[in-house]
Structures are given as C-alpha cells and as structure tokens.
Amino acid sequence: MSDPPIGPNEISSRAGTTYLNHASAGLLPHHTARVLQDLVKGQEDAGVLGFLSVESQLAHYREQIGRFVGASAGEIAFLRNTGDGANTIARGLTWSPGDEIVLCDNEFPANVLPYLALREFGVVVRFVRTALERLTPDVLERTMTSRTRLVAVSWVSFSDGYKHDLAALSAIAHARGALFCVDAIQGLGAFPLDVREMGIDALYAGGAKWLMALPGVSFLFVSTELQDRLGVRWRGWRDVADIWNFFDYEQGPATGAARYEGGTQNFLGIAALEASISVLSRAGLERIEAHVLALTDRLYGALEARGAEVATLRGPGISSGIVTFALPGYDSVVAGRTLGARGFVTTFRPSGIRVSPHGYTTFDELDAFARELDRLTG
Numbered sequence: 041m042s043d044p045p046i047g048p049n050e051i052s053s054r055a056g057t058t059y060l061n062h063a064s065a066g067l068l069p070h071h072t073a074r075v076l077q078d079l080v081k082g083q084e085d086a087g088v089l090g091f092l093s094v095e096s097q098l099a100h101y102r103e104q105i106g107r108f109v110g111a112s113a114g115e116i117a118f119l120r121n122t123g124d125g126a127n128t129i130a131r132g133l134t135w136s137p138g139d140e141i142v143l144c145d146n147e148f149p150a151n152v153l154p155y156l157a158l159r160e161f162g163v164v165v166r167f168v169r170t171a172l173e174r175l176t177p178d179v180l181e182r183t184m185t186s187r188t189r190l191v192a193v194s195w196v197s198f199s200d201g202y203k204h205d206l207a208a209l210s211a212i213a214h215a216r217g218a219l220f221c222v223d224a225i226q227g228l229g230a231f232p233l234d235v236r237e238m239g240i241d242a243l244y245a246g247g248a249k250w251l252m253a254l255p256g257v258s259f260l261f262v263s264t265e266l267q268d269r270l271g272v273r274w275r276g277w278r279d280v281a282d283i284w285n286f287f288d289y290e291q292g293p294a295t296g297a298a299r300y301e302g303g304t305q306n307f308l309g310i311a312a313l314e315a316s317i318s319v320l321s322r323a324g325l326e327r328i329e330a331h332v333l334a335l336t337d338r339l340y341g342a343l344e345a346r347g348a349e350v351a352t353l354r355g356p357g358i359s360s361g362i363v364t365f366a367l368p369g370y371d372s373v374v375a376g377r378t379l380g381a382r383g384f385v386t387t388f389r390p391s392g393i394r395v396s397p398h399g400y401t402t403f404d405e406l407d408a409f410a411r412e413l414d415r416l417t418g
Contacts, residue, residue: 042331044331044399044400044401044402045323045324045327045328045331045399045400046069046319046320046323046328046398046399046400047400048400049070050069050070050071050319050323050400051067051068051069051070051252051319051398051400052067052070052400053067053385056383057383057384057385058383058384058385058401058405058408058409059385059401060384060385060386060395060396060397060401060405060409061385061386061387061394061395061396062229062230062249062250062252062361062396062397062398063198063201063226063249063250063361063362063387063394063396064249064387064396065248065249065255066229066248066249066250066251066252066253066316066398067252067398068252068253068254068312068316069252069315069316069319071315071316071318071319072252072253072312072315072316072319075311075312075315076254076308076311076312076315079091079093079094079307079308079311080308091307091308094307094308094310094311095307098118098298098305098310099113101118101310101311101313101314102114102116102118102296102297102298104314104317104318105259105313105314105317106261108317108320108321109224109228109233109234109235109243109261110233110234110235110236110237111235111236111261111263112264112296113296114264114295114296114297114298115261115262115263115264115267115296115297116259116260116261116296116297117259117260117262117297117298117299117300117301118257118258118259118260118301118305118306118309118310118313119244119257119258119259119260119300119301120256120257120258120306121150121246121255121256121257121258122148122150122151122223122225122244122245122246122258123149123150123151123153123154124244124258124260125223125242125243125244125245125258125259125260126150126151126154126155126192126221126223126244127154128244128260128262128270128273128300129154129190129192129219129221129242129244129262129270130154130155130157130158131154131273131274132270132271132272132273132300133189133190133219133269133270133271134271135158135161135162135163135189136161136162137161137162137163138162138164138187139162139163139164139187139189140163140164140165140166140184140185140187140188140189141155141158141163141164141165141166141188141189141190141191141192142165142166142167142168142180142183142184142188142190142191142192142218143155143165143166143167143168143192143193144167144168144170144174144175144193144194144197145167145168145169145170145171146170146197146199146200147192147193147194147197147223148194148198148223148225150223150225151192151193151194151223155190155192164187166183166185166188168180168183170197174202174204174353174358175193175204175209176205176208177205177208177209177211177212180209180212180213181212181216184212184213184216184218186216188213188216188217188218189217189218189219190218190219190220190221191209191213191218191219191220191221192221192222192223193206193209193221193222193223194222194223194224194225194226195222195223195224195226195227195228195231195233196226196227196360196361196362197226197362198225198226198362199351199364199391199394200351200352200353200362200364201226201336201352201359201360201361201362201363201364201394201396202352202353202358202360203227203231203357203358203359203360204358205357205358206220206222206233206238206239206240207237207238207239210238210239210240210241211239214239219241219242219266220239220240220241221240221241221242221243221244222238222240222242222243222244223244223245224243224244224245225244225245225246225249225250225258226249226250226360226361226362227250227360227361228245228250228251229249229250229251229252229316229317229320229328229398230250230325230328230329230332230360230361230398230399231325231328231329231332231360231361232325232326232329235261235263240261240263241262241263241265241266242260242261242262242263242266243260243261244258244259244260244261245258245259246258247259247309247312247313247316250361250398251313251316251317251320252316252319252320252398253309253312253313253315253316253317254306254308254309254312254313255309256306256309257306257308257309257310257312257313259313260297260300261297262297262300264296267296267297267299270300272293272299272300274302275302276301276302276303276304277303277304278294278298278301278302278303278304278305279293279294279298279299279300279301279302280292280293280294280299281293281294281295320399323399327399328398328399331399331401332360332361332397332398332399332401333359333361334403335361335397335401335403335406336354336359336360336361336362336363336395336397337354337359338403338406338407339363339395339397339406339409339410340352340354340363342406342407342410342413343363343365343410343413346367346410346413346414346417347368348365348366348367348368348413349365349366349367349368349392350363350364350365351364351365351366351391351392352364352365361396361397361398362394362395362396363394363395363396364391364392364393364394364395365392365393365395366391366392366393367393367413367416367417370416370417371390372388372389372390372391372392372393373388373389373390375388375393375416376388376393378416379393379409379412379416382412384409384412395409
C-alpha cells in the first residue's frame with residue numbers, strides 16, 4: 041500500500057490515539073495551527089494590527105477558496121456555519137404559496153430547518169423517504185412537480201456516508217426549472233468538487249470537519265447568475281459597496297457574494313480555512329480521494345468478515361469516507377466508549393458506530409482498529 045498523501049509532518053494525532061472521526065471534526069494541520077498562533081499573538085501584542093493581515097487579504101482568500109471548488113472569488117462568501125449558507129439561500133429567494141422544495145429525510149438539520157422555516161410563506165417541503173429509496177436521478181424526477189423550485193441535498197449523508205451523484209441530480213433539477221443547492225460539509229476536503237462541472241447553483245460547507253479548520257467558520261458559493269435573484273435578508277455593516285463610508289446608509293451592496301457576509305467576520309476562522317485548504321491542495325484531492333476510498337473499502341471488508349451490520353452502501357460513485365456499522369449483540373454506545381478508552385476516536389450513537397478516516401490515516405491504523413473489534417467481541 042502507498043503512503044498516505046498527507047504525511048505526519050503535516051498532521052498527527054495525539055500519541056496513543058487513532059483519530060477516525062472527521063465526519064464530526066477534523067484535526068488541525070500543523071501549518072494551520074502555526075498560522076492561528078501567529079494571529080493570536082499578533083492581537084495580543086498589537087490589537088487591531090494583529091488581524092489586519094487577514095482583513096487586508098479577504099479578496100485573496102475568496103480567490104483561494106473559489107479555486108478550490110471551481111468558482112470565482114466573487115462567488116464566495118465567508119459565513120459562520122453550514123446552516124448560515126442554507127439560510128442565506130432560503131431567505132434570499134422570493135417564495136409564493138405552493139412552491140415546493142425537495143429534501144431527503146435523513147439530512148442533518150442544518151440542511152433542513154432553514155427550508156422548513158419557509159412553511160410560514162406557504163412553501164411545501166417534499167421529503168424523499170430514504171429508508172425506501174435513495175435520491176437518485178430517477179427518484180428525483182419522480183418526486184419533482186411543476187411547483188418544485190429548489191432541490192437541496194447533502195453531497196455525502198452524515199449518518200451512513202451515501203454519496204449523491206451531484207451532476208446527474210443537478211441536470212434533472214435544472215431541466216425542471218429548479219435550483220440545485222448542496223451541503224458539502226461531509227465530502228469537501230476528502231473529495232474534489234467543481235461547482236461548474238456539477239451544475240451547482242449554491243454550495244455551503246463548514247470548515248471544522250474534512251476541511252480541518254476551526255468551528256464557527258464556513259463558506260458559501262453562490263453562482264453569479266443566482267446572485268441576481270438572491271436578496272440580502274439580514275444586514276451588516278460590511279455588506280455594502282464601501283464599508284468605510286459609515287454614514288451612507290443608502291449605498292448599494294458589496295460586489296459579488298461578499299454582500300451576504302453581514303458584519304465583522306471570523307478572521308481567525310477564515311485564516312484557518314485558507315491555511316487548511318492549502319494543505320489539502322498541496323497533497324492533491326485526487327490522491328486524498330483514492331486513499332480515503334481504499335481505507336474505507338478495506339474497513340468495509342473487515343467489518344463484513346466479522347459479521348458486522350454495515351449501514352453504509354458501497355459501490356462506484358456512492359462510496360465516501362464514512363462507514364457506519366453495528367456489532368450484533370453489542371450496544372453501539374457502550375462499544376464506542378470502549379473503543380475510545382482504547383485510543384480509537386469515532387462517533388457512536390444507538391444506531392451504530394461511525395468511522396471516518398482522512399488522507400493521513402494509515403492502513404496499519406485501520407487494521408489495528410479491526411483487531412480491536414476482535415478483542416472487543418472476543
């Protein structure tokens with residue numbers, strides 16, 4: 041097996057710990073930690089001068105993030121979290137009673153509640169029942185009606201790791217006149233994505249998981265075409281054309297997606313996001329993708345060999361960096377806590393144990409995890 045594309049000189053977990061929980065939160069790369077330490081020290085020593093370097097480079101950071109997803113700098117806004125992105129889209133559009141939105145019923149709440157809140161305007165939310173069928177192009181075509189105005193989906197499902205075919209889904213949505221919006225938080229950083237090639241109108245993702253940045257920062261991609269239709273529904277002093285012209289309350293909006301940012305941004309978070317994305321870009325997302333899929337394929341085989349109940353569907357185009365399973369006869373919460381006490385960090389819920397390795401995880405670590413399952417059940 042080849043070496044991981046991200047080496048221990050870039051990322052390393054605490055001694056004695058195997059970190060398999062990027063679907064919850066990622067580790068900070070060493071480079072990112074150094075950037076943050078310098079910024080914190082700068083503000084400690086010089087106040088506003090300490091973070092001026094970030095503020096003065098916001099256009100550059102938007103360009104870097106845009107390049108990462110195939111967008112332009114003017115299509116990127118920095119927000120607080122994934123839900124902020126969904127809310128910006130949901131509240132920025134004009135709705136009529138009877139308009140419809142299509143969602144899956146296994147979405148994380150950040151990609152559901154902003155759209156459910158539109159019921160106050162008479163909007164109808166139609167759920168795909170994922171226990172019966174996944175959101176494939178055929179299912180979407182059957183679910184949409186003449187009133188469907190928007191389809192929102194997670195690129196990768198947080199609970200079981202199912203990866204959706206974004207390009208095919210967007211083609212169906214657009215053919216029926218609907219917008220296509222994506223919550224990318226469980227895929228971006230482990231897999232390459234190009235918003236233009238996939239036909240995405242808006243994409244939002246928090247930085248703390250596979251992007252391995254800080255909590256409390258996210259970015260929103262809004263296509264230039266959608267910006268013409270998307271209003272600014274909550275205001276802040278930095279969403280205008282000239283933020284230093286404080287008393288011109290009637291001035292127009294900022295150029296591009298910066299108009300959706302509102303007030304003072306999380307400069308530490310933005311710096312962390314850019315720094316971590318630079319680490320991922322240097323490693324190469326195609327290499328990270330191949331490595332993560334090889335890891336999770338290996339884990340899937342080990343789990344099947346041990347008789348585990350694997351909730352994750354695997355196959356070409358739908359496999360991701362998440363594998364969720366349960367051990368027959370064992371409480372998943374108790375098993376997850378025991379694994380944690382033995383140095384293996386996962387997410388565990390009554391429904392199962394979720395494992396999510398990244399581009400620096402080794403095959404030896406995955407094999408050690410499988411052996412630990414033998415010890416746990418033996």
